[in-house]
Amino acid sequence: MVKKSAMALLAGLxxxxxxxxxxxxxxxxxxxxxxxxxxxxxxxxxxxxAQMVVDQINRDGGINxxxxxxxxxxxxTDPTKCNLHAKKLISQDKVVAVIGPSVSGLSVAIIxxxxxxxxxxxxxxxxxxxxxxxxxxKPNKWVFKTPQSDSLAVEAIYTKxxxxxIHKIAILTVTDGYGASGRHELLRLAQAYKMDIVxxxxxxxxDADMTAQxxxxxxxxxxxxxxxxxxxxxxxxxxxxxxxxMTPITFFQSHGFGxxxxxxxxxxxxxxVFCPLGACNIADLLxxxxxxxxxxxxxxxxxxxTYNEPLSSFGGHAWDAIQLVVDALKAVGGDRAKxxxxxxxxxxxxxxxxxxxxxxxxxxxxxxxxxxMVVVKDGDxxxxx
Numbered sequence: 001m002v003k004k005s006a007m008a009l010l011a012g013l014x015x016x017x018x019x020x021x022x023x024x025x026x027x028x029x030x031x032x033x034x035x036x037x038x039x040x041x042x043x044x045x046x047x048x049x050a051q052m053v054v055d056q057i058n059r060d061g062g063i064n065x066x067x068x069x070x071x072x073x074x075x076x077t078d079p080t081k082c083n084l085h086a087k088k089l090i091s092q093d094k095v096v097a098v099i100g101p102s103v104s105g106l107s108v109a110i111i112x113x114x115x116x117x118x119x120x121x122x123x124x125x126x127x128x129x130x131x132x133x134x135x136x137x138k139p140n141k142w143v144f145k146t147p148q149s150d151s152l153a154v155e156a157i158y159t160k161x162x163x164x165x166i167h168k169i170a171i172l173t174v175t176d177g178y179g180a181s182g183r184h185e186l187l188r189l190a191q192a193y194k195m196d197i198v199x200x201x202x203x204x205x206x207d208a209d210m211t212a213q214x215x216x217x218x219x220x221x222x223x224x225x226x227x228x229x230x231x232x233x234x235x236x237x238x239x240x241x242x243x244x245x246m247t248p249i250t251f252f253q254s255h256g257f258g259x260x261x262x263x264x265x266x267x268x269x270x271x272x273v274f275c276p277l278g279a280c281n282i283a284d285l286l287x288x289x290x291x292x293x294x295x296x297x298x299x300x301x302x303x304x305x306t307y308n309e310p311l312s313s314f315g316g317h318a319w320d321a322i323q324l325v326v327d328a329l330k331a332v333g334g335d336r337a338k339x340x341x342x343x344x345x346x347x348x349x350x351x352x353x354x355x356x357x358x359x360x361x362x363x364x365x366x367x368x369x370x371x372x373m374v375v376v377k378d379g380d381x382x383x384x385x
Contacts, residue, residue, distance in 0.1 A: 026069045027334050029054075029325055030089035030098035033124070033318075034106070037077030038205070041231060041259070042102040045315035046124055047072055049299075050099060050322045052306050063329050070322075075101055082106045086113045096334040099321035100124050102314070105177030107145070114142045120340045122324055124317040126150050126255065127181035131363035139363040144343055146320035147313075148278065148353060148370050150178075150228075153255045154185040156276040156371040158193035160384065161224060166250065170199035170222040172213060172237060174229035179205075182228035182254055198222050205233060210240050218246055225249055230256035238269040247272070255371070258313025263376055274384055276371035278353035280316035282381050286372075295350055316352030324349060324356070 031050050034043035054070040062068060071093050075082035082101055089095045090113070097120040101107050104127035111130070114121040123130045123145040130145045132138075161169070173183040179202070190197050198220045201213035214237070217225060225246075227237050234257055241251060253275040263270045279286055283296035299319055303311045324343060332338035344363065349356040354370025373384040 026067045027063060027329050028069045028071060028093055028095045029322070030093060030095035031070060031072040031318075031322075032075050032082055032085050032089070032098065032100035032102075032106075032110075033072065034077040034102040035072075035074035037075075038231065039077040039103045041261070041312075042124075042314045043074070043077075043100075045312050046100065046102055046318035047074075048307055049303065049311075049315035049318040052302060053319060053322050053326075056302070057326060063326065068326070068329075071095060075106060077103065077106070079106055079109050083110055083113065086110045090114075090117045090119050095119070096329070096336055097122065097325045097339055099318065099325060103176075103178065104130060104181055108177060111140055111143055115140060118142060118340075119336050120144070120325070120328075120343060122146060122321040122343070124314070124321055125178075126153075127177060128185070128364075129181060139361065142340055144324070144358065144363045144365075146317045146324070146351065146353060146356075146364075148255060148276075148366050148368075149364055150182045150254070151185045151189070152366060152368045153276050153371065154182070154189050155193075155368040156373060157226060157252050157254075157274075158189060158195060159368065160274065160276075160373045161195065161252075162193060164250070166223045167194055168196045168198055168222050169224045169226060170201070170217040170220065171197055172201050172203065172210065172217070172225060172227045172229075174205050174233055175202050176205050176229075178230055178256065179228050186226060186228065203229075203233065205229070205231070207233060208236060210237050211244065214240050214244055214246060218244060218249075222249060224252060226252045226254075228254045228256070230254075232265075235262055235265045235269075238266045238273065242269040250274070255313065260310050260380070261312070263379060263381075268379075270376045271379070273376045275374060277374050277381070278313055278316055278370065279372060280311065280319070280352035281313055282372060282374060282383065285381070285383050291350055291355055292352070296352055299352055313353070320351035320353055320356070323351065 073085035104125040107123040107125040126147040128149040173179040199217045257275045279292040328339040328342040354366045356365035358365040374381045375384040
């Protein structure tokens, strides 16, 4: 009798124009960004970019007819929360891959989670330690990243210095994961590029004045200074440098300076400062035949129209990360191991920060040519000659 009632109900639904269909399948992709907290200037544009890309793909029909569900957690720039979010995305949300976190220290901290649970992670942070295991001398198997490594940024800076006849330099680095990794590379590569480091100064991420460190450097008369930090400190350093009358000493910032907001906050002190940046920062300045011209211009148009604000390097890192995962999903579906294998062998992926060529030996897939050396001129970026 129950069976007859069910059949009658089904028949009734069909008669009245209803049909019973299976729920549409979705690919769950996780994201961990520092949307709030000390690194919100990184995480906010990353979240916005990732969501924008996913929304565009879903509007266009998804991946082979399947939608993407982007599950974003804010780690608030807190390592404990970042770790908890990573575990939740894998064990409870059952995502096929994760993009983020925003900062190097948090990315390094959660590597064991992804290695243990065999889930692909595409970090949006810079340190080479994210993809390179110093103990084994090999890449971390399940971890990739999209920002150019700090080692590549150092090479780009030192190469530019050589062309300018600079060899006597001072370095300033912040005492966090990003700064420590950059400092390590500045020191490690100095000899190869014949750089004489006459001063090696540090400061805390919360410091509001670097006059003492810069005064020491001024007395040693270097030809150039390299500062390695992100956030407010890199602007503070520039203002102190100007106020001390040190502008005749050429100033280089790391690739963490990649936001026009920093130029604005420096209030004129950034004029003449050099830094290596990805193509997405200077899409308008790229020649028409540049391999990244089309994707960078498209991203710039979409982001500025969607959010009515200028884009930054950091959103570009998320664009590359989510698009790489999407590319893998199109090719191999939602199997975590197949996604990992696909990413490891992906060649010729044209992104915001370079043309990526991954391999079992390289989970970043970029060279120093992924950088354009720029200089601040008239309050904006210009290609350095």
